[in-house]
Amino acid sequence: PAELEDGVYACRARLDGDGAPLPAVMHLGPRPVFHDSRSCEVHLLDNVPPETTASVAVSDLVYLRPVQDFPSKDALVEQIGRDVAAARAILGA
Secondary structure (H helix, E strand, O other): OOOOOOEEEEEEEEEOOEEEEEEEEEEEEEEHHHOEEEEEEEEEOOOOOOOOOOOEEEEEEEEEEOOOOOOOHHHHHHHHHHHHHHHHHHHOO
């Protein structure tokens, strides 16, 4: 996703090209709280895939916020809760 701005997105994810798209939140970019490398992570809301998937296709992307550094893991977890609530409101999940 080189054409996307780094940040957090509400989105829908389709696993292995099957079934209905599932509501999700996606993080794209560096992970400053953990001093870690750039990543693209898709977190499904209220769904756990039954097994490992070979592919994930995302659609209906809505930008929520830029990548931020937080003073602690707890502060990050609190923001993730707000991100999930925002994604639910946008996606009707």
